[in-house]
Amino acid sequence: MLETAPFMRFERSTWTGILVQDVLKRCAVQVNEAMELNSIEAIIALVRQGFGISIVPKLANVAWEKDDALALFPLEGVDVRRRVGLLERASHGRMNFTEAIKKYFDQG
Numbered sequence: 327m328l329e330t331a332p333f334m335r336f337e338r339s340t341w342t343g344i345l346v347q348d349v350l351k352r353c354a355v356q357v358n359e360a361m362e363l364n365s366i367e368a369i370i371a372l373v374r375q376g377f378g379i380s381i382v383p384k385l386a387n388v389a390w391e392k393d394d395a396l397a398l399f400p401l402e403g404v405d406v407r408r409r410v411g412l413l414e415r416a417s418h419g420r421m422n423f424t425e426a427i428k429k430y431f432d433q434g
Contacts, residue, residue: 327399328353332360332378334369342366345406346381352404370396 328350335357336343350357360378363369369380374395381401390396412431414424 327379328355328357328381330358333357334360334372334378334380335362336366336369336380336382337362337364340364342383345383349381349401349404349406353401 336346338344338347361372363372366382366385369382370390372378373380374393384390384398391398412424412427418424
């Protein structure tokens with residue numbers, strides 16, 4: 327499917343675009359390039375309308391599997407994770423809040 331369907335690519339110069347390119351390399355597949363966009367929402371809207379397919383990060387706060395206009399396919403054997411960080415001032419009024427966030431992520 328990746329080789330034949332029009333492929334909506336996430337912009338190559340972004341961190342997400344670099345991750346998508348890495349996934350394509352791991353899958354050893356040449357895609358049928360149709361568009362290059364810098365918005366997950368725009369890509370999803372185009373896929374919903376039937377303009378093609380894409381590889382995008384599976385966002386934690388979006389239930390795409392409940393969307394009847396989309397079909398999700400896991401890429402077997404490909405595990406890509408994005409790293410996130412917390413940047414804070416050395417001293418501020420919300421230290422308790424950021425401490426709770428740090429503890430939450432240390433558990434994972």
